[in-house]
Amino acid sequence: MSQVALNYLNATKGLKSWFCTLDHKRIGIMYLICIAVAFGLGGFFALALRLELISPKEILFTAKQYNQLFTLHGAVMVFLFIVPSIPASLGNFLLPLQLGAKDVAFPRLNLTSWYVYVFGALFCVYSMVAGAVDTGWTFYTPYSIDSATSVISMTLGAFILGFSSILTGVNFIVTIHKMRAPGLTWFRLPLMVWALYATSIIQVLATPVLAITLLLLVLERTMGIGIFNPALGGDPVLFQHFFWFYSHPAVYIMILPAMGIMSELVTTFCRKDIFGYKMIAFSSLAIAIISFLVWGHHLFVSGQSDYAAMIFSLLTYLVAIPSAVKVFNWVATMYRGSIQIKAPFLYFLGFMFLFCIGGFTGVMLGALSLDVHLHDTYFVVAHFHYVMMGGTVMAFIGGLHYWWPKMFGRMYNETLALIAWAFVMLGFNMVFFTQFILGSKGMPRRYYSYLDQFQPLHAFSTVGSWVLAVGFILMAFYLIDSLLNGKKAPSNPWGAMTLEWQTQSPPITENFLETPVVTHGPYDFGMEKQS
Amino acid sequence: MSMLVNKPHHVAHHFASEAQEFESARLGMWVFLVQELLFFGALFVAYGIFRWWHPQMFIEAHHYLSWKMGAFNTVVLIASSFTMVMAIRSAQVNERKPLISYLLLTLLFAGVFLGVKYIEYMEKIHHGLLPGHFFSAQGVSEYLHLFFGIYFTMTGLHGLHILVGMGLLVWLLVRAIRGEFHSEFYTPLEMVGLYWHFVDLVWIFLFPLLYLIG
């Protein structure tokens, strides 16, 4: 073996050099590890849930344990995994690299965010061992006021995790405004950066509302201040409004960075300039803004006024259009490209397929009358899994494969990646397409037991979850294996144009030997022909 | 003042220039304050909704609050904002002794504010006007406890922000005494100043909404 070049991974040694690091790349890796653990944990809960649902009778868990399982699955996946997933791990690693900067604007704040995340996660873990919360991840009042389980620790956990998210958002906004390399104008930014920018805006504006809402819930349980408690003159629906004022934009915290990754993947693997750069960039911002005005579509059957429902429905359709435009732009980008089908591009294709289904079913749910029938059924469960898992998780994994050589300097096994992808796609559709039918036929969500007639479909869905699990286990295996035995990665294995590929793999501690000067757009593949 | 030696400031490694560092800090602070605004914003919305539902109860409830103490505290906080501005100005013109005095004064005003708040709280506790389960006062209106639930949450969180601000002021004071702030470098002063004005501003909304209803 030849001498390994000095890089951010081997620059300093020992645990302390990691836990006290200010290097955005190391912090990104630390997030990545935490997020992978959270995903494993949430996935484990999901498998347990599906196993119980293979029969309408009691198999492994009582009704209470089942309720705790689906709550923990939701809470872990939302607060610990998917909200921080792309921005905090890949975003942290990439943002300064793509900007040609040495680090984010506030490195110490960045490390603090990670510690805040871990601190919040500890609260969540405590809640799991100390009488696992059973309210559902939405904590709806008054159930969450009365529940005898450990609601407070989970609520505080989510509250603290929210601050981690806010601080990361503040950091990214300032970094994008102030840390760009010379010549890197706004319209030369990679679309991943635009996506992270829009995401950060939502993180900063929406998360504090969740924070105060959860704080009020804690006060409700400890002191009974009564704002959300109907028994004391309060209003439980107000809680839902506050909760979704955060949690709907949070959906876009999850999907916008995924869309950013899509733009990076399609350009690189087609060697094409992106089609409709400005449309994609501005649609990210448009989504970020409109996303604040659609929360009421979660409350169509709650008894809010018909006119409020009408406006929320209309705005919901307006926010769907920019997402559709992006999909069309990506397909157009493939036109007359030079397309190379590698693992990251497979996940690009997977995203396109699954996200479209998620989007179309979203159009169904946004229709006021249809939502009355479909609300709180398995149809909704299937819909948001198509968007969140079929969208965000696919993009996250695609991005992880894409930047893996940059992060660790190693290549993974391409054949195993293809097999794992096939398992994931097959398993995912088995689990969740079935649930569309279950839901529109009337199967309500969060049900421990169900009518006997639904059993065949439930059983099929459960078998699908095993296929899905095999795919993810295989993926974990070959990715870890690549760290030990993988081929050494060149600095630019995919022939990409953005700045992170112009430094070595893995990069040195301060990213670039000398600050790059940018003279062209992020996907200017046309230049190669001329030169 | 020239006999005091100013400590030179070193720009952090990842910034290209002092200006970039300062601009970044200021933008970051503003973005953070927007976050704070939304944090309190949700509480103001809750206040608005409950006041709309129970206008009579809110009018009755505010009679239990002393508008004189509230007004006094408003004046104290506005004065503290002024001394904070003067502290920054003193740093900009390299006057260290006034800088330290103004910071001390700001700290003092903050302490006075919390002292008055403490007296007010004790009075409420004495009359059983606590939120939730602890509420024991008898009022004419139903749901009087809701007002005090909102009152204690809002003023409590605001008080917490004052307390955090006092911690920051002590930190500034230590650095000011060490001579770290001068015309070349006063970023932390400016940032805490922004925070302090925001906290004042929240009070300027809280005072009429809670004390001067009806």
Next chain:
Amino acid sequence: MDTSLQTESLLHTGTTFFPEGVGPFASSMDSLFYFIFWGSVIIFVPLILVSIYFLIAYRRKRENQLATKQMTHSTFLELAWTVPPTILVLIVFVWGFKGFLHMSVAPLNSQEIHVSGKKWFWEFSYPNGNKGIGELVVPVDTPVTLLMTSEDVIHSFFVPNFRIKRDVLPNRYTKLWFEADKVGNYQVFCTEYCGDGHSAMLAVVRVLSAEDYEDWLAEANSGDDLPLDKLGEKLYTSKACATCHSTDGTSRVGPTWKSLFGSKKAFVGGGTATVDENYIHESIVNPGAKVVAGFDNVMPTYAGSLNDREISALIAYIKTLQ
């Protein structure tokens, strides 16, 4: 699942995605669904086919192969895929809103029935003073308005065949209306998560023909001629006791009734007692007074929902379960 009545199958009736539709909302809603569904197929399938074509036609064959054309925008294309979808979703929006308004305004001549959601059963109060649990009986071809409220947490009343759903809130009334145009038994679900018995919080809408409905009204208070323990057995399922109490010794949300009578129980917060008539009566009327150790205080009061004869009947029934 313990439901005394067999309901129409949801899965095996109706279309691929919907159970059989009953009442005024189903046809418009189902058409809207299939309009979106086929609209989506018409967009989705070509999109996938085009992508596959691109994948094959423009596949990279040499390592250094470049794209044959760089194209960064086309106003025509961008308008073509922005404007038509916008028009389509606006049609969907108007269609959905019209249907929604139809559902929210009940006809003036509708019959009003009060619905109360409690953990974990539905109670229905009819205009003539009758009450029923777990079974909503309505005449066919008659508009019915449900005036709903909850005694504890939020529930939601959902009848898939009727395509209706509305949250049921504590301290507030919400409304729902329907008009069943076909005789049959239809499944009711609770669709807002409400705790351990959420998935057992079921009910049945019995739609009767006009004559059967008259008969039902006439014999509504029957049961007077049944012996007490038989009446108790009937009430065990019809009043939803079975949701939480088993009769075969298995432990559900509440203690089993098997060998309950005469047994000695320890209570939450100390104290013990032997289960006798007075204890059972108290536990039905004021369930929180003495909660058996190991169980949560979750049972709602049945005071007002059961008359004295019915409580005696339940006691008699429990006595038989030795």
